[in-house]
Amino acid sequence: MPGESDSPLDRRMMAAKDGDGWARCERGHRHWGVHGASGLLAVHHDAGGTPHILMQKRSFWSHHGGTWGLPGGARDSHEDSITSALREAREEAALYGDGLRVQGVYLDDHGGWSFETVIAEAEGLLPAVPANRESADLRWLPLDEVGARRLHPGFAETWPAVSRALRPLVVVLDAANIVGARAEHGWWRDRAGATARLVSEVGALAGSGLRAVPERFPALARWFPRVLMVVEGAAREVPPVPGVTVLPAPGSGDDTIVRAVRNAPAWEQVLVVTADRALRERVAEHGAEVTGPRWLLAQL
Numbered sequence: 001m002p003g004e005s006d007s008p009l010d011r012r013m014m015a016a017k018d019g020d021g022w023a024r025c026e027r028g029h030r031h032w033g034v035h036g037a038s039g040l041l042a043v044h045h046d047a048g049g050t051p052h053i054l055m056q057k058r059s060f061w062s063h064h065g066g067t068w069g070l071p072g073g074a075r076d077s078h079e080d081s082i083t084s085a086l087r088e089a090r091e092e093a094a095l096y097g098d099g100l101r102v103q104g105v106y107l108d109d110h111g112g113w114s115f116e117t118v119i120a121e122a123e124g125l126l127p128a129v130p131a132n133r134e135s136a137d138l139r140w141l142p143l144d145e146v147g148a149r150r151l152h153p154g155f156a157e158t159w160p161a162v163s164r165a166l167r168p169l170v171v172v173l174d175a176a177n178i179v180g181a182r183a184e185h186g187w188w189r190d191r192a193g194a195t196a197r198l199v200s201e202v203g204a205l206a207g208s209g210l211r212a213v214p215e216r217f218p219a220l221a222r223w224f225p226r227v228l229m230v231v232e233g234a235a236r237e238v239p240p241v242p243g244v245t246v247l248p249a250p251g252s253g254d255d256t257i258v259r260a261v262r263n264a265p266a267w268e269q270v271l272v273v274t275a276d277r278a279l280r281e282r283v284a285e286h287g288a289e290v291t292g293p294r295w296l297l298a299q300l
Helices: 008-015 081-093 153-165 175-182 191-208 253-263 277-284 293-297
Strands: 022-024 030-032 037-045 051-058 072-074 100-109 114-122 135-142 169-174 226-231 244-248 269-273 289-291
Touching (some): 037 081, 072 081, 081 114, 081 135, 100 153, 169 175, 169 253, 175 191, 175 226, 175 293, 191 226, 253 277, 269 277, 277 289
Parallel strands (some): 169 226, 169 269, 226 244, 269 289
Antiparallel strands (some): 022 030, 037 051, 037 072, 100 114
8 A cells, every 4th residue: 555665674663672571481481572582792802811791780670680691681573683682782781783793692492482692702891881771780790700790590590501602613624625525526627616615605604603513512502603714726716705714825725724723812712624634633732623524514
């Protein structure tokens, strides 16, 4: 009909705050958020590697008022957990997305209702202040001070698991080895083309988030690692794509991979993807974890 609109913006405006309300999970608990809820855990590692967490003290009138937790709240029907958590951080802490890089999402599933903790790496101790009536205080706390606070019960329950996932993940890919393991028809005649296809697919995977990492890493619903792909030989001119940094090897690809591992900050977790036994031994000496190409190829 004339005058009606069904644009995405209009639909979002109509859905805004449609998540506000109480829900009951299969455990019989009452939770705020008809469609579930999410919160932002911003973490900054200082020069010594100590993680600092942005914590919110809830206003006295709110549910579990006076406790400490994360900026967060009900997720609207049109939002994913990351969009919702970043919106709540803006509304409650005047914290915008600048200076934040999402590194993972932890899912606390209660059956029929869930809370998703969006873990984001902060480039510094970003300014944050109470921006609405839901926040009484906001502070960056060193890791060992978090447990000393009177914590929101939901946050306290998940904190032991979430606190294990504060270190950013860096995935270093041995492109030549992975392309060889993939064994596309005719790849040896066009190594650059095969590598470019791999870069494109890995970029798409990095954008949507990895849903599987080796078991020795913390269990997150999705990981958003920094991805470094080392290329060599005929593939050195392959361009990067969003989500993938391409490192052309000036000489040995193995040496470039070892250098990338060695140069990573001590607080980052590094996972090298290669089947090369000698290379695996070299990067392990510098503290990296290793896995084979099948782990990556199974997700593409």
